Amino acid sequence: MTTTQAKPTTIAESLIEEIRSEANYNSNVQVAPACILWPDGDRQFEPVIDRLLSEMPELCVLGDYVPDRRTGPAIWLRMVIADRVDETKIPPGKTPVIYLPGIRRQDLRAVDDCPEALKPLAELQYRGSIWSQVNNKDWTILAFLSSKQGGLGLDVAQDNGTKNCLRPSLYRVLDERVDLLENKRLDQDYFNGLLSGGDPIKNLLIWINDPPMYRNECDTNAWNGFAEICKSQFKIDPVADGEIQAAYLLAEQAPPWNAVWDRYAEAPHRYPNIPDQIRKTSPPKSTGLFDDHSGWPQWNDSQEADLLSLLSNVKDQSEQDARKAILDADANHRVRRELVWAELGHSPLAMAAEHLADLARITSESMAGGTAEEVAAAYADQGYKADDAVLSALGCVREDKEFEAVAAAINAIYTPWCEQAALHLQAQVEQHEYPGGSLAELKEREFAPGTCVLFVDGMRYDLGVRLCDLLQERDHEVCSSRGWSTLPSVTASAKAAVTPVSHLVEGADVNEDFYPSIAETGKIADKYNLDKLLADNDWQQITKTEYGDPSGIGWSEIGDIDKKGHQLGWKVARSLNSILQEIVDFIDQLFAVGWNEVQIVTDHGFLLIPSGLPESKLAPSLAVNKWGRCAAIKPGANTQEKLYPWFWNPSQSFALASGVSSYKKRVYTHGGLSVHECVIMGITVTNASVAAGNVQIKSVTWKQLRCTVELLEPVEGIQLDMRTHAGNPTTSEASKIKPFNDKPRCSVIVEDDDLVGHRVFVVIVDSRGNALAQQETVVGGDG
Structure with missing residues (x-):
């Protein structure tokens, strides 16, 4: 036998x-009461009578004649009770309820002294029933909420502020649900909170952010x-105080x-005007070492200005x-990253x-030592992190x-480190x-069948590591794997070497664009011919719209990092994560349609020095073609x-x-001999799923709007989402999965x-x- 839980009242x-x-x-x-x-008498319930009329079809109101609102004079109400009014009918089985605004119970008892307009109803006190307190007083809101005899028996404060x-x-x-109020103290703040939306802190922030908008959206009661x-x-x-004083207190x-x-x-992005509101105030004067002015954006601005000056001067x-200055700066300013x-x-x-x-820590260890392979190994172990740090720093500004x-x-610190390593590698070669x-x-x-080879142009080693992590x-x-x-x-020159048909390509006389040739036809191995x-x-050919037959073999090209680098220069740092994410999403799609394995290949890395690579002079008369880091020399030229x-x-x-110099003025380029350009990564990706049975939720706890979920034991590759409908990912309410x-x-x-x-679901999901x-x-x- 199953039981149905009663709906909260x-x-x-x-x-x-x-x-x-x-x-x-x-x-x-x-006998049954007639009504x-x-x-x-104090019209306390009058503000909600319109609502009660919609929920109580048997409710009628004493007042001016408005039959559509079941409202009319006493004689009309007598006729409604007697079922003599065609346009106003009390539903069968319901006892008519007559609301009497401004009328007290004692007004009805003195029949002879009743106003003429009320006398048709006075007699009904004997044939009907009167809803009043046990002490025969009219029900008030306070009495109904707090009385244990015919009321709700809630704990309501009795002060004038609460009554008002x-x-x-x-x-x-x-x-409000009665069961949620039974253990609460209902005071002035509680009722005012309801008036203003039930979340005073949220309302306060909304008001500070945009005072005119908030005031216009509040009715008089809500604003009060x-x-x-x-x-x-x-x-x-x-x-009296205004939003500027509030902004000061907030800061x-x-x-x-x-x-x-x-x-x-x-969630500061929800209140975009608050920083400007705080800027209208001034921080208090400093009194000592322990002053905290971190709530003022002006303070943060001054800290940024100090850091800008320090970095510029290195x-x-x-x-x-x-290096020391940079490390000290980080130690002094790291706290601001949490603000x-x-x-x-x-x-x-x-x-x-x-x-x-x-970057300072990594470049303190030189890569200018050992054989070429040892230099490459040092770069793949730690050195690539310097490249990544440069991109990450540039991505911040x-x-x-x-x-x-x-x-x-x-x-x-980076340019000389790269120069030393490049000169050493060139000497080894x-x-x-x-x-x-x-x-x-x-x-x-x-x-093997089911393999797709995915070419990514210009995927430097550090970006390969990022891609592996994603x-x-x-x-x-x-x-x-690491290669050259x-x-x-x-x-x-390099793309043809990483294609699955590289064995069908050969070189003839070097041409000015460094293209090899298709062995069978002699045509240059450009994109069309490859x-x-x-x-x-x-x-x-696998594309974003054509996923091919996964029982065969496929070739695809996506994520043109090199093109973006040449177009954007140092600003490519801002685009790299989205490019890598695009690659990951594409691989997910390949697996979704049935491909078993993806082999990611690339042609070269790159050098990116934001101040510009040192320039190397090469007379135009000596070169057939001069690129950033390489040049085809004219036959017979003396150089x-x-x-x-x-x-x-x-x-x-x-x-x-x-070294790391360039024949042309460049911030981003490649073609030369350095670990950044020449040490490349190959990546093989296969699909693996998480066993759902391993995931067990131990607890779910809240601190304001932050929800923390603890599992019985950790599981690899899983993520946390928050949804209003557990099975629908589009209903996610998490700021970020x-x-x-x-x-x-x-x-x-x-x-x-x-x-x-409100009720929501914490949902644990796998990578798909x-x-x-x-x-x-x-x-x-x-609670």
């Missing part, structure tokens, strides 16, 4: 039930309730405003001194300082002055040979440039710029304050978004 439902209960009678000794009279709030807030009080809440809870009068963060600040800091320092101003994007240099400090400061710091092999070493490779977050099995680009490290060669050898054999035809040679990162605990923030008190476990919860907690 609201105050409105309880009020209606109590009124209707007045019609109960003992049929053995009584229920509801006297309300009751009538204005009644409309909202009616929707909000003002009273501000006075009692936050010690500020919105009318100061002294109790009770610290709770308001914490709420603001959880260009005049030695490498050692520059709301960083969240709002107002602390770009503080954010960049973290990555510059990483937007304005020119910020870029110039960061570029100065990078140039002081000159003494021995280039480790990247030659055409003679290319062999035909076998690929793929592993999606729960794919990832295996990476061809020389010169340009797409024309695509044709792939198709002739059963390689399907002092170092010449290197071409991968596709060692009898042909070309010049490479020394968060990975557990192999830990048992994870938290997300719900940005929509309006969801407080498949739900593995879920649990219902209440936003903000059950």
Whole structure:
């Protein structure tokens, strides 16, 4: 046998039930009452009568004749009770309820003294029933809420402030659940909170953010309730003190405003005008070392200005001194990365300082030592992190002055580090040979059905590491390998070497664009001819719209990092994560349609020095074609440039710029001989899924709008989402779906304050978004 849990009862439902209960009678000794009279001398319930008319079809009101609202004079009400009015009928089985605004019970008792207009109803007190308190007084809102005899027996404060709030807030009080109020103290703040929306901190922030808008959206009762809440809870009068004083108190963060600040800091983007409101105030004068002015954006601005000056000045320092200055700066400014101003994007240099400090630590260890292979190994182990730190630091800045400061710091410690490693590698290659092999070493490779080879142009080693991390977050099995680009490290020469048909390509005389040739036809191995060669050898062209037949083999190209680098220069740093995400999403689609394995290949890396690569001079008369880092020398030309054999035809040679210099003025370029350009990564990706049975939720806890979920044990590759409908990912209310990162605990923030008190689901999903476990919860907690 199953039982149905009773629906929670609201105050409105309880009020209606109590009124209707007045019609109960003992049929053995009584007759049914003709009606229920509801006297309300102080008109306390009048503000909600329109609502009750919609919920009580038997309710009628004494007043001017408005039959559509079941309202009319006493004689008309007598006719309704007698079922003599065609347009107003009381439903069968219902006892008519007559609401009497402005009429007290004692007014009915003195029949002779009744106003003439009321006398037709006076007699009904004997044939009907009167809904009143046990002491025969009219019901008031306070009495109904607090009385244990015929009322709800709630704990309601008796002070005048609370009494004054009751009538204005009644409309909202009616929707409150009785069971949730039974253990609460209902005072002035509670009722004013209902008037102003039930969330005083949220309302306070909305008002500070846009005072005219908030005032216009409030009716008189709601505004008065909000003002009273501000006075009692936050010690500020919105009318007398104004929003600027409120902004000052918010920035100061002294109790009770610290709770308001914490709420603001959880979702500052919801209140975009608050920083400007705070700027209209001035921080208090400093009194000592422990002053905290972090709530003022002006303070953060001054800190950013100090950091900009420090970073700009490291260009005049030695490498050692520059590194120390950068590390000290990071230590002094790291606290600002945790502040709301960083969240709002107002602390770009503080954010960049973290990555510059990483760069300082990494570049303190030179890569200029050992064989070429040992240099490559050092780069693949730690050195690539310097490249990543440069990109991450550049990705933090937007304005020119910020870029110039960061570029100065990078140039002081990164450029000489790269130069030393490149010169050493070039010397090793000159003494021995280039480790990247030659055409003679290319062999035909076998690929299993269901394999797609994915070409990414310009995927430097550090970006390969980023891509591996993203793929592993999606729960794919990832295996990476280290290799070398061809020389010169340009797409024309290097791309053909990583295709599945490289064994069908050969080199003739080097041409000015460094393209090899298709062996069978002699045509240059550009994109058109390579695509044709792939198709002739059963390689399907896979695109974002054509996923091919996964029982065969496929070739695809996506994520043109190199094109973006040439177009954007240093600003490519802002686009790289979205490019890598696009690659991951594409691989997900390939697996979704049935491909078993994706092999990611690339042609070369790149050098990116934001202040510009050092320039190397090469007379135009000596070169057939001069690229950034390489040049085809005219036959018979006499040059002092170092010449290197071409991968596709060692009898042909070309010049490479020394160190990290460039034949043309460039910020981003490639083609030369350095680990950044020539050490490349290959990635093999296979699909793996998470076993749903391993995921078990231990607890769900709330701190304001932050929900923390703890598992019985950690599971790899899973993420936490918050949804209003567990099975529909489009109903996510989490500010961001968060990975557990192999830990048992994870938290997300719900940005929509309006969801407080509403039921939602925490949902654990795998990398594909498949739900593995879920649990219902209440936003903000059950209490």
